[in-house]
Every structure is written in structure tokens, then in C-alpha cells.
Amino acid sequence: MIVYKDLLNEIELKEILTDINIGNKTWQQEDQTHIIQSMMLHIGSLDSELRDDLIYGSFYELILEKNLLEHSLLTELLDYSLKNLLFKGITERESDLVFTRTFTSLLIALILHRDHEGEFLSKDQLNDCKDLLLAYLSAETDVRGYVPGKGWAHSVAHMADAIDELVKNPKLNKASYMEIVSALWNTVLQENYAFIHNEDERILVPIFTMLEQGLEEQEIIKLLQELPATLKGRKEQLDVQHHRILLFNYKSFLKSFYIKTNGKHKFTALHKSIEACLDDL
Numbered sequence: 001m002i003v004y005k006d007l008l009n010e011i012e013l014k015e016i017l018t019d020i021n022i023g024n025k026t027w028q029q030e031d032q033t034h035i036i037q038s039m040m041l042h043i044g045s046l047d048s049e050l051r052d053d054l055i056y057g058s059f060y061e062l063i064l065e066k067n068l069l070e071h072s073l074l075t076e077l078l079d080y081s082l083k084n085l086l087f088k089g090i091t092e093r094e095s096d097l098v099f100t101r102t103f104t105s106l107l108i109a110l111i112l113h114r115d116h117e118g119e120f121l122s123k124d125q126l127n128d129c130k131d132l133l134l135a136y137l138s139a140e141t142d143v144r145g146y147v148p149g150k151g152w153a154h155s156v157a158h159m160a161d162a163i164d165e166l167v168k169n170p171k172l173n174k175a176s177y178m179e180i181v182s183a184l185w186n187t188v189l190q191e192n193y194a195f196i197h198n199e200d201e202r203i204l205v206p207i208f209t210m211l212e213q214g215l216e217e218q219e220i221i222k223l224l225q226e227l228p229a230t231l232k233g234r235k236e237q238l239d240v241q242h243h244r245i246l247l248f249n250y251k252s253f254l255k256s257f258y259i260k261t262n263g264k265h266k267f268t269a270l271h272k273s274i275e276a277c278l279d280d281l
Contacts, residue, residue, distance in 0.1 A: 008038035017054040044100025048151030063110045071120035078111045082132045098142040098153045105158040112165035134183045145197030157202040164206035177215045191246040200253040221273040228280040
């Protein structure tokens with residue numbers, strides 16, 4: 001389905017999506033395949049209105065609000081996203097292709113959410129998706145939040161959203177939970193960029209989802225107990241500036257974790273472990 005040939009340019013796509021958005025046209029009146037192919041081509045546009053409001057907003061409407069896309073098409077879009085867009089430019093340092101990767105993450109989240117309701121992906125497809133999402137999370141080094149003049153990149157937050165939709169799916173083997181937690185945990189160990197755009201809270205969302213669905217609290221407590229030694233080891237490898245960024249990121253994460261477990265009886269042991277970990281940092 002995804003054949004980049006004779007597709008709309010950004011100006012043309014923006015015009016037609018705007019017309020649909022304001023009600024001058026409807027999806028049923030247009031060539032949906034042609035528009036969707038064009039949306040995929042420009043999913044990482046540097047025009048934040050086109051990228052955020054029109055392309056992502058249209059995918060949200062088509063997939064979640066109006067359920068207009070066939071399951072076979074959603075499966076195809078997911079496969080193309082994972083194999084062709086999610087890793088695009090992954091080795092480049094702070095290039096504009098980060099927007100392609102991060103908004104692809106949001107599209108993946110929409111498709112996973114729809115599968116949770118419609119069940120069109122197999123267990124094997126879901127597991128393959130999990131493997132690629134975690135591989136991307138490990139490989140992504142551009143963790144900028146807001147990029148002046150270009151808008152939100154927010155790779156960590158967007159991927160956390162996709163992972164949350166993944167772990168909500170009952171077809172995912174719960175034996176994968178700790179693999180996923182470890183990937184999220186390691187994402188916070190970032191010494192080159194200070195997370196100041198609520199990345200900590202977004203990362204916690206899928207962790208709490210897994211805790212509610214069977215992840216053993218003791219597994220998180222073990223990570224907390226190991227964290228002070230991990231950070232001490234990293235301190236010996238970093239200069240003062242980068243160590244301070246790393247420490248800031250994990251303290252912010254733990255403080256958010258502490259607040260979200262406060263007063264919740266079922267998380268009493270976890271809450272105390274977070275407090276002890278903070279005291280040791």
C-alpha cells in the first residue's frame with residue numbers, strides 16, 4: 001500500500017486536510033489511500049501545524065474516533081512504520097528526522113490502541129512490535145523535548161505512550177514486563193539532556209499499567225535497591241556537568257514515582273523503597 005509515487009506535497013496535503021478538518025470536505029469524498037500515503041510521507045514534517053494538528057490529528061480521527069480504516073490497512077501501516085520510519089535517521093545527531101521517528105511512535109500507539117479494541121494483530125505480530133519498540137528506545141539518542149521553531153520532538157514521551165498501549169494488550173506475554181521495565185528504566189539514565197518536559201511522568205504511565213496488570217512490585221524494588229550503586233559507578237565515568245544531569249533526571253523520576261505511590265496502600269512497600277533510594281542519592 002505504501003508506495004511513495006505521485007503523492008501530495010506538504011502544501012497540497014495541508015490544504016486538503018484543513019478542508020476536511022473544518023468540514024468543507026469529508027473523508028468519504030476523497031481518495032483516502034492517496035491521502036494516507038501522503039500523510040505517511042510527511043509524518044515528520046517540520047511544519048508543526050501540518051505534523052501535529054493535521055496529520056496526527058487526522059490519524060487520531062480515522063483510527064480512534066471514526067474507525068474508518070480497515071484492519072488490514074492498519075496492520076500494513078504498523079508494519080511499514082516499524083520497518084521503514086521508526087528508525088529513520090537514528091544514527092544522525094539531532095537531525096530533523098527525529099520528528100519522523102517520534103510521530104511514527106504516536107501512530108503506532110494509535111494502531112495498538114485500536115487492536116486492543118478490535119484484535120486484528122496476532123501474538124507474534126505484537127511480540128515483533130515489542131521487540132522493535134524496545135530496540136528503538138535503546139537506539140534513540142535524540143531525546144530533546146521542545147525544539148524551538150519546530151515544535152515537539154519528545155521521543156521519550158511519545159515512545160512511553162506507545163509502550164503503554166502495548167502493555168495494555170492482553171495478548172502480550174506478561175513475561176516480557178521486566179524486559180520492558182528495564183528498557184524504560186535505562187532511558188532515564190540519560191546524562192546528555194535534562195528531562196524537563198514531564199518525560200518522567202510519561203515513563204511512569206506504562207510502569208504503573210504493568211504493576212496493575214501483574215508486574216511484581218518486588219521487581220521494581222530490586223531496581224531501586226540497585227540504583228544508588230549504578231549511579232555511583234556512572235559518576236566515576238562522567239565529568240561534573242554530565243553527572244549532575246544524570247542525577248537530576250533520576251531524582252526527578254523518583255520524586256514523581258514517590259508522589260504517585262503516596263497514600264496508596266497496595267504500593268506501601270514500593271513507596272518506602274523509593275524514599276530509601278532518594279535518601280541514598
